[in-house]
Amino acid sequence: MKSRRNVLTAALTGLAPAVWGSTYLVTTELLPPDRPFLATTVRALPGGMFLLALGRRLPAGVWWWRAPVLGVLNIGAFNLLLFVAAYRLPGGIAAMIMSAQPMFVVILAALFLGERIGALPALACVMGAGGVTLLVFKGTVPLDTVGVLAAVGGALCMASGITLTKRWGRPGGVGLLTFTGWQLTAGGLILLPFWLSLENLPDGLTGANVFGFAHLITLGAVLSYIVWFRGIERLPAVAVSFLALGSPVVAALLGYLFKDQTLSALQIVGMAVIFLAIVLGQIRPPRKKAGEQSGEPPSATPRTTPSHLPGQPAPEQERSG
Template sequence: MTSRQNIGTAALTGLAPAVWGSTYLVATELLPPDRPLLATTMRALPGGLVLLALGRKLPVGVWWWRASALGVLNIGAFNFLLFFAAYRLPGGIAAVIMSAQPMFVVILAALLLGDRIRALHALACAMGAGGVVLLVLRGAVPLDALGVLAAVGGALCMALGITLTKRWGRPEGVGLLTFTGWQLTAGGLVLVPFWLSLEGLPERLTGSNVIGFAHLITLGAVLSYFVWFRGIERLPAVAVSFLALGSPVVATLLGYLVKGETLSALQIVGMAVILGAVVLGQRPPPNRPQSDRRQPELMRRAC
């Protein structure tokens, strides 16, 4: 893939975390309050079932458990932990903790994909975390232990999901929309018993609730995860992980534009630092000897 194609693919893939950056606004303004399991299930399952019906193809063999694992990591567990942390952690603490996700991907890519840990990526990780701190923190805020654990767990789920999606790819002859449908369905189904037993059905749905759920299902799930998985296929895992840092930037801008929140000079500096981290994260690795380039492929074939 040429450099220009890489830039285009990265820009398109970055639309997914940009859409996810609207999740907090949608959850607080449009969805029933304090129902993270309902929000996560509705975000994943309806769209997944529609894609399954359109694709008319189910996983075969090893892909039953692989699709289930990816669905839980990329969608089910990740989104639930994200919603849970957002409800329990004030002042953007969840976003700060989640910004550790690229660092986790750097480590996992070295362990599972044979990628080298580069000083450039370490610098980009530090810049990304520092930029998020400038962007979302508002002085001293109390920390909720369960919220912190949920945010760390969400970052780990996303990191492992990105890495395993890159390692396993998708089965031959299966379209990307169908592959996305497998994961959305698996991620939604695993949450249904928890949702029904712990939260139950809401007493009523307002027009705003319906609009919020429609946004989560279409833009927040089907379209965004389609371009996200497309990006994972075409870009290095580490490069994709840094694109996720765009989510808190969009969340902050929406708070300023829609809710009338303030936007300070430090926050603008934070956005610039995050953008620099994302750009650094897209830098391709230096050319390696042929024997080195073959090693990850040999590892994947061995699995």
């Protein structure tokens, strides 16, 4: 039953990267051209403020700085660096570099969450990067240093956001909608000055523009991030990180269906490899028994008797002889 519940949770969480994979198509076909920061700010800030108004609760205590940190890593800085990489690098190269994100999570989870670096996650990292390469690589091109650094930074931001969200958890008494609202608002606020200083407002909005922005705010931000943060709470950080590899697969499929882009045999193989990497990334290593963790045989583990109340110091052992 628990295994089935984990599968359902992973499938639901994977819907978030699938929705994010549609962002490229929505941006190019429905939104005003050459307005990346407008699109990203509108995607995060209105939805975040709506959830804040709905929850009627602001961060308190350490969450005055933790919530903005998570919002910057998961949303603000991540999307900013992603757009910089997308503008300075071919999309395939940017996706290839971003596919290193699960590897970063494997390392960070081992350092800060105590998750073991097993053979399966390591193999899944290699397969995920290889599958994305087969899916998006179009040939050798000169690389822009700033673009490469932005792509690496974006992958690190997402990996750090997943790890810290898992480590800090959600404050007690705060609902998931409010928790998501904190992060969306913080991420939108950090993007706001970049939009105001680097871009102008479009001359007007068409019906397609309104529909595109509505998609970004509802499915692309509010609903997808609620599902995403729910998954981080219930699944290991490493397992969640591999689900993000579904985003380039959805982007490639939508490009094939709606933009007459080709889909070669190698790309199909790449999709299959990515899917297998995602599945391997969900497999949890068996837990060690207490005796195995301490390096002693199970029989050597002393037994405890309920001779004192929980939470009180145990009485001293009687001296023999």
